[in-house]
Amino acid sequence: MRHQGRVRLDRRTKDLVKRLGAEDIAIIDHVDMDRVSAEGLLETGVEVVVNASRSISGVYPNIGPLLLARGGVRIIDDVGQGVFDAVKEGDTISVVGGDVVLDGKTVASGELLTVESIEKMMEEAKAGLGAQLDKFARNTLEYLEREKSLLTDTIAAPPTRTALAGKHALVVVRGYDFKEDLDALKPYIREIRPVLIGVDGGADAIIEAGFTPDIIVGDMDSVSDRALRSGAELIVHAYADGRCPACERLEAMGLEHTKWALTATSEDLGLLLPYEAGADLIVAVGTHANLVEYLDKGRGGMASTFLVRLKVGPKLVDAKGVNKLYRTSVGPTDLLLLASAALVAVTVIVMISPEVREMLSLLLLRVRTIIGI
Secondary structure, eight states: OEEEEEEEEOSOHHHHGGGOOTTEEEEEOOSSOOHHHHHHHHHHTOOEEEESSOSOOSSSOOOHHHHHHHTTOEEEEOOOTTHHHHOOTTOEEEEETTEEEETTEEEEEOEEEOHHHHHHHHHHHHTTHHHHHHHHHHHHHHHHHHHTHHHHSOOOOOOOSSOOTTSEEEEEOSOTTHHHHHHHTHHHHHHHOOEEEEETTHHHHHHHTTOOOSEEEEOOSSOOHHHHTSSOEEEEEEOTTSOOHHHHHHHHTTOOOEEEEOSSOHHHHHHHHHHHTTOSEEEEESOOOSHHHHHHTTOSOOHHHHHHHHHHGGGEEEOTTHHHHOOOOOOHHHHHHHHHHHHHHHHHHHHHOHHHHHHHHHHHHHHHHHHTO
């Protein structure tokens, strides 16, 4: 099978999807493709993905490649890093079997993955999951001692223009099912009006849901210019030593921002900010909570997240999976009650309005005349 298209390439999948179209061929460099990245690729409608690395290395059973294959995407896997030198953005290439062809010459080759081959690799990867769990737990314990101040000390969170004390705060992270859970929470957002905090790309998720973020927290590597210019307060996650690579981007855009240097993840900062500011309730959407999700994020441990959740736990409501908990539906009984209420309303109008009664009498008379009664 041959597929021809224009090249869009980037070593960061989350950056590539922002400019990828259905007619393009995506070239990425993504070891152990995670679920969120795969879902992002599927949303673009792209039909062919060429990966310089192994989409599933066997370290753990990551589901990203399987989602792509089941979604009808052709995955040419492990073609090697040379593909980034052989082709450039905008080139027109052909993908034939497992070969990448430019101007009639094969410039890279890899394995064409199928649903069956991916499922087999995932089964093999499950065998080593126990070893990953042991390594993950050891790393977590190793860093707990170093990061325990997150739990025991008062964190000096930066002040915000947006009032958080005594309010609800909704913290959105681009994790598993974040779109579905955020959609299920729309009635809550409209009624309660919580402070909306987007963690990096979570700010774009808030905008896509039809709202505007009040605060954006993170290293700003996956948030769009549109979200940054939405008027939200910008709190940049800096290194503990004060270095702030993301500040250069914001300064170039002329955007006011505040640095927050802390040894934790951006997700942790998103939860700590409303907690330290005195929020009554913190609702989390898309946060990471299990081993596979942390491995998807490339994290070898969860010390900071473990400590932060212990700290904010009394105020934290994790909305993960809320879209599966309850779905609004209209049943036959509801429709019958609605029809009955409408009938009662019409009857009352007829009874109290002489004009309506006269109009109905004339209509009845006309009908009788037509049918000869």
